[in-house]
Amino acid sequence: MSDRPFWAADDYAGGRPIRVDGGIRIHATKGAVARTWWSARFLTVLEQLGVGGRLSRGRTYARSGQIVSLDIDAGAAVALVQGTRPQPYRVRIGLGVWDKPQWRRVEQALAADAWYAAALLAGTVPPEIEELLDGLGLSLFPAAGDDLAQDCSCPDATVPCKHLAAVFYVLAERCDTDPFTLLALRGRDRTTLLERLRTERDRAAGADSASGPAALADLLDDFWTAPPGGAAAPRPPETAPDAVLDQVPEPGLRSGRDTLTDLLRPVYRALADPARVG
Template identity: 55%
Template sequence: MTEGPWWRERGPTRPLRVEGGLKARSTRGAIGQSWWSGRFIEVLESLGVGGRLSRGRTYARAGQVISLELSAGSVTGRVQGSRPKPYDVRIGVPTFGKPEWGRVEQAMADSAWYAAKLLAGEMPPDIEEVFTSVGLTLFPASAADLAMDCTCPDQAVPCKHLAAVIYLLAESFDDDPFGILALRGRDRDTLLEHIRERRAPAPEAQPDAGASADLPPAEPGPPPLTECLDRYYAPAGAPPVFAAPAVPVTALLDQLPPLELTVRGRTLPELLRPVYRSLAEG
């Protein structure tokens, strides 16, 4: 009789307990409270790995994850299983290069809404749309965008050790949603610095010092005050009349961000335009 692998011969085993391990805050139900952590799990489920994630929920809540580190394009962790030596876990995600991040940062800087939210330390709930607008996806778009590996003998991917790390990674996005962007290759400080630079006004061009000799002579300045005291308070002429620019009364509605709210198939700006016009005529 041919003997099978050792892990198939043994019955169900319990993982060795860990002192001071990382534990999920959630004790029941879904793990992760914010939209971005939920979206991360939702994307993984849509890629066909969601059915195997539940295997690691118990590990995540029991504190079997010893360490979890996130860097650009990679998440690594150590998980204690039933064997004395912890398993090494790695999750890889493709990062965006400078050209791709340049397009994303410019799109964020061009929108006062996104720029204000991000510079205030908040993650806009529709941040995915910025990436979509420049032809990119914030979260993995297919299983090919995920590389998962664990040193355990389990052939399933993800195994319970990988799944435990994924759950804790998703929950970490509750504390720092910018971790999602860091995983794609742009840390928070660099992102915000680049947005500020792109929104700053362009410096005025300075004249070339070598060309000053070709400039016409400067015109004389005003006379000293002592020479014009007798006419200092006399009007120099009629003040100019400035006409206010013609602005449509509904211009404010054009500045509203896109809203999903509709009434009988009509958007909120469409419903308010007649009211604004009536107020202006009255």
Template identity: 50%
Template sequence: MSDWYGGFPKPSKPIRVEGGIKARSKRGEIAQTWWSRRFIEVLESFGMGGRLQRGKNYARAGQVLNLSLSTSVVVGLVQGSRPQPYRARIGIKALSSAEWDQVERALAGQALYAAKLLAGEMPQDIEDVFAELGLELFPTTMRELTMDCSCPDWEIPCKHLAATCYLLAESFDADPFQILAWRGRSREELLDRLRTLRGTTAGPAAEQPTGPEPLSASLETFWTAPEPPAPPPTTGTTAPDAILDELDPLPVKIGDDSAVDLLRPAYRAMTAPE
């Protein structure tokens, strides 16, 4: 039996699967963060709004069996009405190494952008950084995207591609670095490059001279009298009558004893402890 009727594929129900990737959103918009909403808005601006809508039910029902993202290409394996799942592929041009070098230098040169990215956040106006360099983070024309699906539907995007787009947007919600990886720079490569450009991968910083200790660090001892200076160290004990030996010999004798010898007991008595 033909799957086509009047030039169009016959309506058919997809084969239900267990363990597929289900969209977290159960109603309303699927994209939650500004960057994932921006991606959906871009696709809708190409006139895909109605066609994208058909993929929401597939995304929420878990018809996408697998979703993989690599540089330039996202591939979704989607279960349709046939036993063999369809392969939906979305391609975008990756930035060159030279272009990424410009972007990384621009991001590293602005502390706020670098801080947010290093904290795992997507800066709100990161698109402006790309625009100032004549580059684009999100596609701006349909010609920048390539889409194809192995299903018999000739419309692009078909419901399988639309489901893949919605789940891709949710993956951007969970990890904004997926957008950058799609454009050719992985999370690890980008953050390592930013740390290097900002000089945060160097070894331990050289010791810096410290200033006076702040008052808050010495409140307990601030009003305490300082310790008296320690007496100078001594190298030995000096006899109290040694000064007599510094004098020239006195030409005075009392009996058979010299005057110096008679004075020695007096000097020793004056310095003896009580």
């Protein structure tokens, strides 16, 4: 009997993975996967933690739709990835969850400026959020090796294996289309976070109104009076012109290797730049 492990012939003889019908795949069929600064930052952080150099192993899996399922919850993204064996591999990527006192500080800081919630709802992550969290002693992205866990049921001893790497790519693109993804991994899903921010704003408004009707009347007298020196205009969330293409399912139409989304993306960007259109 051969001394080789029983799984060697399946996983290390160059066998092709079993094709998945309707598998989860990234939209980027060529070039860079990340389309926004925050998903690019996520991949850059992985490189700094020594993960990024091996990510290319999973690019083909991510583009060919080998991921059967992906569930994102507080502290972990769990996926099934189809390899060369009939049974898909179970992949888990863990990220440290912020505790209650930490989340309370985050919620109070975000509620103090409604622009942050507006930006997230508009599908973007303002760069200022990194500075805000840094001031609280927290990081949206993995801060160190022990802040990131990687597990796969495949026999490959290399970390990350191609199955883990494929899920990292899908996570990066999921962050592109839903900026609440990283916050969900840190412990607050979209619905819960928005409800807590609303509660914090209501609590702050109640404290402001506690001074009584006389104070409210004083405020009404000055309601139409511009503040000294003028007030800064509200900052609109910065949304990429082609972001809407990431919010809808990928059409089945293709032109060679290019998807319809790939062909429409430069059109949306050009329309957002009058100088280029002219």
